Amino acid sequence: QLQLQESGPGLVKPSETLSLTCTVSxxxxxxxxxxxxxxxxxxxxxxxxxxxxxxxxSAYYNPSLKSRVTLSIDTSKDQFSLILSSVTATDTAxxxxxxxxxxxxxxxSYYYFDFWGQGTLVTVSS
Amino acid sequence: DIQMTQSPSSLSASVGDRxxxxxxxxxxxxxxxxxxxxxxxxxxxxLVYAASSLQRGVPSRFxxxxxxxxxxxxxxxxxxxxxxxxxxxxxYFGNTFGPxxxxxxx
Numbered sequence: 001q002l003q004l005q006e007s008g009p010g011l012v013k014p015s016e017t018l019s020l021t022c023t024v025s026x027x028x029x030x031x032x033x034x035x036x037x038x039x040x041x042x043x044x045x046x047x048x049x050x051x052x053x054x055x056x057x058s059a060y061y062n063p064s065l066k067s068r069v070t071l072s073i074d075t076s077k078d079q080f081s082l083i084l085s086s087v088t089a090t091d092t093a094x095x096x097x098x099x100x101x102x103x104x105x106x107x108x109s110y111y112y113f114d115f116w117g118q119g120t121l122v123t124v125s126s
Numbered sequence: 127d128i129q130m131t132q133s134p135s136s137l138s139a140s141v142g143d144r145x146x147x148x149x150x151x152x153x154x155x156x157x158x159x160x161x162x163x164x165x166x167x168x169x170x171x172x173l174v175y176a177a178s179s180l181q182r183g184v185p186s187r188f189x190x191x192x193x194x195x196x197x198x199x200x201x202x203x204x205x206x207x208x209x210x211x212x213x214x215x216x217x218y219f220g221n222t223f224g225p226x227x228x229x230x231x232x
Contacts, residue, residue, distance in 0.1 A: 047170065111158075
């Protein structure tokens with residue numbers, strides 16, 4: 001069974017950089033039919049997609065965060081990572097990593113998040 | 127930008143009730159719409175993808191329908207584990223989640 005696990009500091013100071021890693025086990029990160037994504041959820045609020053990356057290194061981002069976000073992937077370790085720069089208190093959230101699978105159908109190519117990590121709370125505070 | 131809305135924002139129901147949640151997209155997203163259930167303190171779980179395809183292992187009491195700008199998630203007989211928050215998500219252009227619908231016990 002595929003498992004994803006987020007890791008990284010739980011506390012980051014304002015204006016500094018948030019860095020998280022997601023480790024994938026029970027399956028390979030190097031498959032053409034998957035992207036690997038980051039989604040966050042501020043306390044008591046809804047879900048916000050941050051960005052997704054393919055094992056080839058191709059990535060796409062939420063336009064509202066794009067200027068501050070970098071995604072990377074390490075296929076030798078089955079890990080992918082998130083860097084979010086210049087954080088403020090509004091970046092406080094539970095950060096989830098997830099697998100984004102592709103379903104090829106006659107009517108289109110459909111992506112969806114089918115496996116999720118448990119999430120990790122990152123608090124931005126001095 | 128694709129805007130997603132959900133209605134209602136919350137609802138109260140009883141075990142065994144039939145529940146329908148609506149998601150609207152602007153502009154049209156064809157059938158690029160997924161549904162998730164999120165229990166408190168847990169990660170979201172995929173229920174339905176491509177508007178109407180049931181994810182493997184998801185109970186048949188869940189069903190999705192719609193295309194274009196109007197979508198629905200129906201739970202035919204609400205179970206105790208279904209008291210949760212439900213999110214729709216479009217994957218037509220980037221990814222955007224709806225604001226959520228909280229289902230609680232009447």
